[in-house]
Amino acid sequence: MNAAVFEAIKVLLDEGKVPTVALTKSRLTTPTPMPVIIAAVSQYKNNPDSIYNLMKPPKQSTSNEGQNSSQLDRIEQKLDQLLTLLAPK
Structure with a gap:
């Protein structure tokens, strides 16, 4: 998934708004294909904790x-x- 889309969803959540495809798209600064946005919002709606798991930087071994x-x-x-x-x- 696109990190910018998840960042946009996180910003919406921080503002207390419910992420929708339209709101998420409005927060993006780079052109992003609509299927990527839809998939990210669907993933968030199916598992709200997934957004925070994906935003954490990976640990180096x-x-x-x-x-x-x-x-x-x-x-x-x-x-x-x-x-x-x-x-x-």
């Missing part, structure tokens, strides 16, 4: 964090080597 830190360490080492080579003698 700890293995990615370990890989990112080791990659960062390698980059820092290479940068240190380059700075040493470029340093005036």
Whole structure:
């Protein structure tokens, strides 16, 4: 689903309004196909909690964090080597 559509629905809910296709479409700033809007509003009406579950950012796994830190360490080492080579003698 389109994140902008869910954000528009969330804004309507924060304003205390009941999301409808027309209200949701009026809140969108980018052109969005009508079937996407209809599907998002239908999903909200079938399961109102689903909108909040979809809006939460996904958690990064700890293995990615370990890989990112080791990659960062390698980059820092290479940068240190380059700075040493470029340093005036």
